[in-house]
Amino acid sequence: DGGITQSPKYLFRKEGQNVTLSCEQNLNHDAMYWYRQDPGQGLRLIYYSQIVNDFQKGDIAEGYSVSREKKESFPLTVTSAQKNPTAFYLCASSIQGSNEKLFFGSGTQLSVL
Amino acid sequence: AQKITQTQPGMFVQEKEAVTLDCTYDTSDPSYGLFWYKQPSSGEMIFLIYQGSYDQQNATEGRYSLNFQKARKSANLVISASQLGDSAMYFCAMRELPHSGAGSYQLTFGKGTKLSVIP
Numbered sequence: 001d002g003g004i005t006q007s008p009k010y011l012f013r014k015e016g017q018n019v020t021l022s023c024e025q026n027l028n029h030d031a032m033y034w035y036r037q038d039p040g041q042g043l044r045l046i047y048y049s050q051i052v053n054d055f056q057k058g059d060i061a062e063g064y065s066v067s068r069e070k071k072e073s074f075p076l077t078v079t080s081a082q083k084n085p086t087a088f089y090l091c092a093s094s095i096q097g098s099n100e101k102l103f104f105g106s107g108t109q110l111s112v113l
Numbered sequence: 114a115q116k117i118t119q120t121q122p123g124m125f126v127q128e129k130e131a132v133t134l135d136c137t138y139d140t141s142d143p144s145y146g147l148f149w150y151k152q153p154s155s156g157e158m159i160f161l162i163y164q165g166s167y168d169q170q171n172a173t174e175g176r177y178s179l180n181f182q183k184a185r186k187s188a189n190l191v192i193s194a195s196q197l198g199d200s201a202m203y204f205c206a207m208r209e210l211p212h213s214g215a216g217s218y219q220l221t222f223g224k225g226t227k228l229s230v231i232p
Contacts (some may be wrong), residue, residue, distance in 0.1 A: 035222075043204070045126040
């Protein structure tokens with residue numbers, strides 16, 4: 001079945017540590033996105049990528065980094081510069097186009113030890 | 114200013130009854146898309162329904178319909194014949210087209226409404 005796979009489901013970060021969240025899709029979508037969700041809040045865009053080897057900052061990119069070396073993969077690194085990393089992280093992908101819906105993964109819950 | 118406003122943090126509905134979840138949006142672009150997603154406790158976002166700004170008729174998908182009032186900039190979700198499995202968070206989202214033709218098509222989300230279906 002086609003879809004988006006996020007791993008791990010739960011992740012713990014120590015102070016000063018970088019951690020990487022995985023996102024893989026087999027939908028052959030060009031565009032991929034990372035969103036952050038805090039309790040009781042909507043989703044906020046961290047980074048997005050429309051094609052391989054290209055990505056742009058979203059609304060809350062500080063303290064995060066991404067890469068897009070392959071069409072299928074869009075990993076997100078939460079760096080030590082992100083002072084409040086505890087949140088639920090959702091990866092999504094879509095076909096490029098104005099009315100194309102986003103397909104989402106099942107998310108990663110990141111917590112700070 | 115918020116682009117998407119969902120004024121109902123929580124809603125209760127009796128099983129088998131209909132419920133309307135409110136959403137208003139703010140944009141000056143003539144071309145945009147409006148989406149509703151469901152997020153159950155498992156966390157995954159599930160697409161429910163889409164409405165384009167130029168669509169003449171309200172969108173419908175099974176028990177879901179979108180009450181689109183363009184002049185009021187509202188896009189309310191109507192769920193008919195509520196089921197226990199409808200208990201979840203519901204998010205309204207908008208996609209605006211980039212002015213230059215390039216750029217992203219990311220969605221901007223509201224803060225959500227928590228729907229609880231009572232047996």
